[in-house]
Amino acid sequence: MKYLCLKINSIINFVIGKSLAQLKYKKPIMLRVKVLTFNPVQENTYVLYNEERQCCIVDPGCYFENEKEELTKFIMEEGLQPTLLLNTHCHLDHVFGNKYVSEKWGLSLHFHEKEKPVFDFAPQSGEMWQMPFENYNGPIIYIKENTTVNVGKDELEILFTPGHSPGSISFYHKEGGFVIGGDVLFYGSVGRTDLPGSDAQTLVRSIQTQLFTLPNDTIVYSGHGPTTTIEFEKANNPFVKL
Numbered sequence: 001m002k003y004l005c006l007k008i009n010s011i012i013n014f015v016i017g018k019s020l021a022q023l024k025y026k027k028p029i030m031l032r033v034k035v036l037t038f039n040p041v042q043e044n045t046y047v048l049y050n051e052e053r054q055c056c057i058v059d060p061g062c063y064f065e066n067e068k069e070e071l072t073k074f075i076m077e078e079g080l081q082p083t084l085l086l087n088t089h090c091h092l093d094h095v096f097g098n099k100y101v102s103e104k105w106g107l108s109l110h111f112h113e114k115e116k117p118v119f120d121f122a123p124q125s126g127e128m129w130q131m132p133f134e135n136y137n138g139p140i141i142y143i144k145e146n147t148t149v150n151v152g153k154d155e156l157e158i159l160f161t162p163g164h165s166p167g168s169i170s171f172y173h174k175e176g177g178f179v180i181g182g183d184v185l186f187y188g189s190v191g192r193t194d195l196p197g198s199d200a201q202t203l204v205r206s207i208q209t210q211l212f213t214l215p216n217d218t219i220v221y222s223g224h225g226p227t228t229t230i231e232f233e234k235a236n237n238p239f240v241k242l
């Protein structure tokens with residue numbers, strides 16, 4: 001009897017173990033999202049990380065020392081290894097921490113080629129806004145629309161979403177059902193279009209063709225303010241008609 005019980009137990013364990021392993025295998029690959037809000041402009045910095053503890057940092061806006069420490073603390077406490085540094089666009093509030101992140105974790109900066117003039121102007125813009133900072137000065141890797149970048153095995157599609165800025169891109173993680181959109185689309189609003197290189201019509205077209213074509217339940221993580229969804233913005237955003 002004892003032998004039989006042991007045998008049944010081991011069969012059950014084997015079956016459960018096997019199905020758990022299958023579940024784990026079949027589980028969709030997903031990135032988790034951490035938001036940290038930094039600098040006087042209250043910019044959202046995003047850390048996207050996977051189960052293997054690899055992560056990418058999008059738009060590090062950390063300006064003050066305590067903000068750089070907060071970002072570092074999160075990464076250390078979660079045991080993450082940053083593998084990718086991305087900018088949706090290069091307005092100053094999104095690039096303050098590029099140099100720090102690059103030097104801390106040995107990363108090269110990635111953004112769209114059309115954003116280079118904005119990137120070059122950022123320190124001057126910092127002087128104008130009384131927020132001087134040292135711009136990133138390492139190698140720049142240009143990323144093209146309709147390609148992908150990876151955080152380990154997890155893929156981010158590059159959507160070209162200009163208008164607020166000439167080379168704005170959004171990072172779409174299909175499996176996770178979210179998009180990191182920078183300053184293109186906000187909860188009930190859209191990005192400013194009164195800045196150099198901005199264009200209102202282009203912005204609306206970007207939202208209509210690149211973002212409103214995503215599944216309705218896609219979560220939008222914006223460069224400022226709370227998250228929203230494509231469905232909510234389609235129904236309520238007063239700046240964009242379908």
Ligand SMILES: [Zn+2]
Nearest residue numbers: 089091164183
């Ligand atoms: Zn911006």
